[in-house]
Amino acid sequence: MADELTFSDEIANLLHASHGNPLNTCIQCGTCSGTCPSAPFMKHSPRRIIAMINADMKEDVVNSNTYWFCASCFHCTVRCPREIDIAELMYALKRYSMWNQQYQEDLIGPTFSETFVKTIFGSGRSYEPVLATSYLFSFGVPEFIQEAQTATTLMLKGRLPVLPARIKGLKNFRRMLGRIIPIGGLE
Ligand code: SF4
Ligand code: SF4
Structure with a gap:
């Protein structure tokens, strides 16, 4: 053995x-x-x-x-x-x-990483408005308001998409992703 x-x-x-x-x-x-x-x-x-x-x-x-x-x-x-x-x-x-779903509680990193992978799996692209919700609430109220204002300004100027864009060939991309990383629970 x-x-x-x-x-x-x-x-x-x-x-x-x-x-x-x-x-x-x-x-x-x-x-x-x-x-x-x-x-x-x-x-x-x-x-x-x-x-x-x-x-x-x-x-x-x-x-x-x-x-x-x-x-x-x-x-x-x-x-x-x-x-x-x-x-x-x-x-x-x-x-x-x-x-292994094992990490120190109260850290932003694991939640951010998980949200990032789910976002990529969902559309093939990163989407900041969703990603931001994984960590913004951990900051104080003034920082949250400031970030929200910045995001709104970026959206109004067309620098931040209002809705997530999807790549072509998403199905193939997901299949490829599944071979690289364990994505159980995402499908
Ligand atoms: S620099 Fe390299 S060899 Fe030195 S302690 Fe770090 S990992 Fe070890
Ligand atoms: S990559 Fe930079 S931040 Fe990360 S452990 Fe090495 S020196 Fe530190």
């Missing part, structure tokens, strides 16, 4: 690495954390999250805000002495978290 994958191997598989598990090559130098602009807001720094993945601390990793707070700036990726694609790792953790 094949050995069960470790959490580290599961995540490494999502990185599409050509050979081996790149996470195991981390030397914990801390360059990624030192260069990360979002680190002060993360529950665990990028360096620590890799150590936790390798230590099989799955629950703590998926329930941390770290990967949702990644700004995809790729500073860490270009500076890692082991050439680990840490930015892609953050995306891999997001995918893992969404597919």
Whole structure:
């Protein structure tokens, strides 16, 4: 019987690495954390999250805000002495978290991501007015009013569509999407 994958191997598989598990090559130098602009807001720094993945601390990793707070700036990726694609790792953790429906409550990221995928699946295009409702209510009233005013102005100027546009060949697009990501419940 094949050995069960470790959490580290599961995540490494999502990185599409050509050979081996790149996470195991981390030397914990801390360059990624030192260069990360979002680190002060993360529950665990990028360096620590890799150590936790390798230590099989799955629950703590998926329930941390770290990967949702990644700004995809790729500073860490270009500076890692082991050439680990840490930015892609953050995306891999997001995918893992969404597919397993496990993430820290009270974060905007998961709801936003789910709404985005549903919008794309529904019409083949992103549609900002629907996306905005996934996070706008989390802000204060003044910010909400300001965003609503901006959206209204954009709509009046024709910069924001009133109704979502649909792409041609939506059926084929959905079929293709279904091969890439688990979209159970969307059909
Ligand atoms: S920069 Fe690379 S080697 Fe250093 S701690 Fe981060 S992931 Fe590990
Ligand atoms: S890509 Fe993400 S984890 Fe890496 S430095 Fe930028 S914000 Fe930090």
